[in-house]
Amino acid sequence: MRLLIYIHSLENGGAERVVSNLANYWVAIGWDVTVVTVASHTTDFYVLDPAVKRVSLNLAGNHRNLFAGFVRTFKRARALRGVLRTVQPEVALSAMHTANVVLALAAHGMPDLRTIGSEHNFPPKAPMSIIWETMRRHAYGRLAAVVALTRECAGWLAVHSHARRIPVIPNPVGWPLASHEPCISPASRCSSGRRLLLGVGRLSMEKNFSALIAIFARLASRHPAWDLVILGEGPLREDLQSQIQSAGLAHRVFLPGSVGNVGDWYSRASLYAMSSHFEGFPNTLVEAMAYGLPAVSFDCDTGPRDIIRHDIDGFLVAPGDAGAMEWALEKLMLDDGLRGDFASRAIEARERFSLKKISSMWEEVFAKPPHCARPADLPVKKQPEVRVP
DSSP, X not given: OEEEEEESOOSSSHHHHXXXXXXXXXXXXXXXXXXXXXXXXXXXXXXXXXXXXXXXXXXXXXXXXXXHHHHHHHHHXXXXXXXXXXXXXXXXXXXXXXXXXXXXXXXXXXXXXEEEEEOOSOGGGSOOOHHXXXXXXXXXXXXXXEEBSSHHHHHHHHHHSOOSOOOBXXXXXXXXXXXXXXXXXXXXXXXXXXXXXXXXXXXXXXXXXXXXXXHXXXXXXXXXXXXXXXXXXXXXXHHHHHHHHHTTOTTTEEEEEOOSOHHHHHHHOSEXXXXXXXXXXXXXXXXXXXXXXXXXXXXXXXXXXXXXXXXXXXXXXXXXXXXXXXXXXXHHHHOXXXXXXXXXXXXXXXXXXXXXXXXXXXXXXXXXXXXXXXXTTOOXXXXXXXXXX
């Protein structure tokens, strides 16, 4: 298989990790893989196998106005079209909505090229301008398929885009995770013998870490052996740091930043928490469970309910219900046996979302498929949620 993957960058992020993991897996099984980014390779956070060919368009940057945005988009499409002509892949795969639109434009008039887009968020939770929404609606009809992470996303795309085929493929998990710089040892923040509640993600509004810190502030005095660590970087660092200081928790809550050895932190932790307002399909939740961490998450749209099996390997909490989140975390913090039971089943995520299993789902999409109905009427998976008794 000769495959080209197009994405904005390989900076620290969920879609970027997925692209890196899949590219490395596919080249390891003998595929010819080229990864093309808008941004320079100097911004890469994730490490590709040396056998993966790497092309940077060097066309990153924010547009100043609507016209400049159109010009930049078509420059990217023209540059990508040139790479497509040079590489001549059998399949071109794009990741995230703007990249999907650019691929649709770039591949126009190339009937032998199979083009696949992929959504990595839940669109109604991350609305774009009416111009981009219109472009997405029509551009998706030019792609052979648009892959969704969840059935909820697939149902939305069936109604709000002209996509012809919308398979549902979750993100894979790599286990164990490879380490790369920057590496920060958990021992540098966590004293021996301390229990660790872990969160991982961008320090931004949608991750809602302010709520997690507030919940831990209420738990801290009742559980003096526990600390909270949130890994990641983002625009809310100063606000979160100020919240920690105001709560008098500077010695109990830590923000080490982004790390390239996140697997070491999963191994060190005792419990994982996800407080997001919304997600696409959270890689960090799957990774934490693959490392044997029981998890508590708000049952937000979308992804957590497809990953956590409620009362089997973790707890799903009603979205925004801080009291229920506090109750669920405390239940697991108090009960070593329950944490152990959940942990023993959480590691099944390694197989449930293995690279081999998820890759086989992608291979079915890459092959010339039979007709596949649009999934507007697919049932949405629902699980029980924890509510305070």
